[in-house]
Amino acid sequence: MAQVFEVSVFFIVFRETLEASIIISVLLAFLKQGIGRSMDDPVIYKRLVKHVWVGSAIGFLVCLCIGGAFIGAWYSLGRDVWGSSEDLWEGIFSIIATVIISIMGLAMLRLNKLKEKWRVKIAAAMEERNRRGRGMFGRFTRKYAMAILPLITVLREGVEAIVFVGGVSLTAPAKAFPLPVICGMLAGSAIGYLMYKGGDFVKIQYFLIIATCFLYLVGAGLFSKACWYFQNHNWVSFVGSDVSEEGSGAGSYDVRQSVWHVNCCNGETDGGWMIFNALFGWQNSATYGSVIGYNCYWIAVMVSVALMLYKEKKGYFPFLKSWTEKHEAKKIAKRRARMERIRAEMEEEEDRVEPKNVESDSV
Amino acid sequence: MRLSTILLGAATAAASVAAKTVQYDWVVSTVTANPDDLYERDVVGVNGAWPPPPIVVEKGDRLIVNMTNKLDQPASIHFHGMYQNGTNEMDGPVFVTQCPVPSGSNFIYNFTVDQVGSYWYHSHYKAQYVNGFRGPLIVKDPDEPWDYDEDVYLTLSDWYHDDAFYLVKNEFLTLRNPTGAEPIPDAGLMNDTQNVKWKVEPNTTYKLRIINIGGFVSQYIWFEGHDFEIVEVDGIYVENQKASMLYVTVAQRYTILLTTKNTTDENFPFMISFDLNMLDNLPDTLQYNTTGWLTYDEDADFPDAAVIDEFDFYDDFYLVPLEKEEPWEADTTITATVIMDNLGDGANYAFFSNETYVAPKVPTLMTVMSAPENESTNAWIYGSNTNAHVLEYGDVVEIVLNNGDTGTHPFHLHGHAFQVIERSNASDSDDDFITYDASNPGIINEYPMRRDTLYLRPNGYFVIRFKANNPGVWFFHCHIEWHLEQGLAMTLIEAPTEIRERITIPDDHWAACKAGGYSYEGNAAANTENYFDLTGEAVQPDPLPAGFTARGIVAMVFSCVSAFLGMGFITWYGMSELKTTEHEVAQVMGEIPLDDESGESK
Numbered sequence: 007m008a009q010v011f012e013v014s015v016f017f018i019v020f021r022e023t024l025e026a027s028i029i030i031s032v033l034l035a036f037l038k039q040g041i042g043r044s045m046d047d048p049v050i051y052k053r054l055v056k057h058v059w060v061g062s063a064i065g066f067l068v069c070l071c072i073g074g075a076f077i078g079a080w081y082s083l084g085r086d087v088w089g090s091s092e093d094l095w096e097g098i099f100s101i102i103a104t105v106i107i108s109i110m111g112l113a114m115l116r117l118n119k120l121k122e123k124w125r126v127k128i129a130a131a132m133e134e135r136n137r138r139g140r141g142m143f144g145r146f147t148r149k150y151a152m153a154i155l156p157l158i159t160v161l162r163e164g165v166e167a168i169v170f171v172g173g174v175s176l177t178a179p180a181k182a183f184p185l186p187v188i189c190g191m192l193a194g195s196a197i198g199y200l201m202y203k204g205g206d207f208v209k210i211q212y213f214l215i216i217a218t219c220f221l222y223l224v225g226a227g228l229f230s231k232a233c234w235y236f237q238n239h240n241w242v243s244f245v246g247s248d249v250s251e252e253g254s255g256a257g258s259y260d261v262r263q264s265v266w267h268v269n270c271c272n273g274e275t276d277g278g279w280m281i282f283n284a285l286f287g288w289q290n291s292a293t294y295g296s297v298i299g300y301n302c303y304w305i306a307v308m309v310s311v312a313l314m315l316y317k318e319k320k321g322y323f324p325f326l327k328s329w330t331e332k333h334e335a336k337k338i339a340k341r342r343a344r345m346e347r348i349r350a351e352m353e354e355e356e357d358r359v360e361p362k363n364v365e366s367d368s369v
Numbered sequence: 370m371r372l373s374t375i376l377l378g379a380a381t382a383a384a385s386v387a388a389k390t391v392q393y394d395w396v397v398s399t400v401t402a403n404p405d406d407l408y409e410r411d412v413v414g415v416n417g418a419w420p421p422p423p424i425v426v427e428k429g430d431r432l433i434v435n436m437t438n439k440l441d442q443p444a445s446i447h448f449h450g451m452y453q454n455g456t457n458e459m460d461g462p463v464f465v466t467q468c469p470v471p472s473g474s475n476f477i478y479n480f481t482v483d484q485v486g487s488y489w490y491h492s493h494y495k496a497q498y499v500n501g502f503r504g505p506l507i508v509k510d511p512d513e514p515w516d517y518d519e520d521v522y523l524t525l526s527d528w529y530h531d532d533a534f535y536l537v538k539n540e541f542l543t544l545r546n547p548t549g550a551e552p553i554p555d556a557g558l559m560n561d562t563q564n565v566k567w568k569v570e571p572n573t574t575y576k577l578r579i580i581n582i583g584g585f586v587s588q589y590i591w592f593e594g595h596d597f598e599i600v601e602v603d604g605i606y607v608e609n610q611k612a613s614m615l616y617v618t619v620a621q622r623y624t625i626l627l628t629t630k631n632t633t634d635e636n637f638p639f640m641i642s643f644d645l646n647m648l649d650n651l652p653d654t655l656q657y658n659t660t661g662w663l664t665y666d667e668d669a670d671f672p673d674a675a676v677i678d679e680f681d682f683y684d685d686f687y688l689v690p691l692e693k694e695e696p697w698e699a700d701t702t703i704t705a706t707v708i709m710d711n712l713g714d715g716a717n718y719a720f721f722s723n724e725t726y727v728a729p730k731v732p733t734l735m736t737v738m739s740a741p742e743n744e745s746t747n748a749w750i751y752g753s754n755t756n757a758h759v760l761e762y763g764d765v766v767e768i769v770l771n772n773g774d775t776g777t778h779p780f781h782l783h784g785h786a787f788q789v790i791e792r793s794n795a796s797d798s799d800d801d802f803i804t805y806d807a808s809n810p811g812i813i814n815e816y817p818m819r820r821d822t823l824y825l826r827p828n829g830y831f832v833i834r835f836k837a838n839n840p841g842v843w844f845f846h847c848h849i850e851w852h853l854e855q856g857l858a859m860t861l862i863e864a865p866t867e868i869r870e871r872i873t874i875p876d877d878h879w880a881a882c883k884a885g886g887y888s889y890e891g892n893a894a895a896n897t898e899n900y901f902d903l904t905g906e907a908v909q910p911d912p913l914p915a916g917f918t919a920r921g922i923v924a925m926v927f928s929c930v931s932a933f934l935g936m937g938f939i940t941w942y943g944m945s946e947l948k949t950t951e952h953e954v955a956q957v958m959g960e961i962p963l964d965d966e967s968g969e970s971k
Contacts, residue, residue, distance in 0.1 A: 257547025
């Protein structure tokens, strides 16, 4: 099963689709709430809604093309260049994969935060766009703001997804891609839709917690596997080519580094055990490195969660109170300054435009 | 150059020479040699020279080899094929019949040679003989049944550039060689050199003694344009058998009669060639064919040997001894399966069934001599890891070996020549095994062939029988030196009561034990009080742990606990409230209104 469903790919696509659908749902929410004078004119509302969808769709299609081209090029160039350092490469790629999914994982549990962040961003972006729109290009972008914005964001999320997917699955066979990608997109869109509908947040949160737990199980497994690959590379270089003849038996592993070894259930080659390997990093021949790595990963996750909870509660990381306060103050000051600037320019423009147009349609 | 000759003298000299004493005084030390012209290396030399000299005696002579060990390691000498009847203590294998002779010590081998034929001698201390300490041992027979003109010998060998002890320790018997791949030789040698040009006269019959003194590889030998007759194998005369190619494993000897041609205008190559099936891999640099020439005319060309399509060698199973014996009926049978497997240190070992050979602390013969009379017949006292079997005097002993390995193994029995009752072919595939079934026997010859070194075919079996009428401790082992290091050996204690009556161990043998700090009394664990208490004996490494040990279970439990704890933390994170987010947003947004927050903007 692991040969047709690469788990990390699923999670990345899921996450990116989620973010994209949040953006779209925020935009649609704005529209519903009357931005762009949609409240005044249902026709305009419908048109703007269509813009949002069309923009997203175009962005999505472009992503598919880029993604397809990227993956096609990658696989046609041939992957069998690793040769005797295959284990070393597998280890490096596993580390890259685990880093990527570990970092993006926890953010999934702060969807509200994500939503708010996007609301702010979109609002600010819309302000800027409206303000800067001069000349034909400006009028075009202003007119189709509701299409361009989702297009650009979907495109960006999509390219991010492609890059990350490329990063986590450099060694997976080509047929392991379609299924998880489709599943990820479906799952992400579903959640986004539920959020738009203002569905039961609690239920969504439970689902997301379970998904994140799985994600980190996979991440821990990847990290453990990376350690295992590095040690296996050392072993194979030490012994020479005979190791490959040994299958799962004596001689296929380093007895000095072995924590456990069973002659069956090889996670790299034996059917159902490959799923265990993909999900949990199961090895039939565990080394000190792979076991310690697995535990260290979880410890790191626990420490990170603790730190983040601490920050959210107190507003700063432990021992970094004064530094954080200074840093945050700077950040907020900058943002405030930017907002001031925007507002000043808005007033300027208002003055330039017909003074009797009290109601500016730039807000 | 002339092939090494042993001048017989005129064949008509009738009266046999009276039995005499032939003594060799050898100082064994390290010298350098470069026999293949590719690499100069340290070798074990005798009296400052290498190769070691041949021993030549006549039937009935007393042979004395007075060895002084000036190497920086222990040594010993085994006279391969000598029955040592009544002189078991002179046989040579360390920890079987003697202690290793320590550096600086002297040791005398003294026994009567009551047999004839082609033999050889070699070190029996670990892998020492592969470092060059080996040579031919020729026993002349004044009453030979054949007519010939000249008596010559030809030794064949494989040759390594590296020191054998180094190879065993660092490349062979270590965890970095889990498949047990034997070290690949670097060259083949004829008479410890190469490009041998054997000056022959036309129309002459030569009696050529072919002796494989190598450590690992079997070799084919053939003489282009010439057939020959096999007349003797391993000291047993056989009915003349015409052949054109022989397969000679290490330690085996074949004596042939080769008659040269009428003409002298050409020289003919003769070849020895490695059995490449025995090598795990074939480096490009390996010269596995070694050529010599039957030189009729020293000025003529020395052509290259022709490439042949297949090895069509004579199967020695079908030779008929001159002294015919019908197959004996077995009184006792030892059955074992040859297995190669890994133990807990990761290295690959060799087993007879489930036991590998580990040398005891006290040489087995000395245990026989020092044990209480009634306990010496109990195999227990000889160790649990020595594959020890006690045999009764006069019994016909049958050894059945089933090959659980895909390799060819030449097995050698000390102290005897055995009847070759059966030998199966190799099986067709690596996964099939042909095992001996007494109720369904294979081919048995009317008069079985006899010799002292016989090869076992891949996945096949052989059956041999011998009479236990030579009291002594006799080693039975694979003669591939690497496999002997892996423990493919068993100890046969033949008639311990008779050993105690007939064998006397001389003073210098005891002195060697004392000088080397070895134990020389007691059971396999050097226990002189209680011979049944084997605590402290040398045993094989523990087996590889199969499955989860305590360590594995702890690791697994810990990992599961970490995972669950980690997921708990994640859940905690997911469920916790988001106090700061709203606060942040409000800070940033400040006074810019968004429709849904503070009403319509203006």
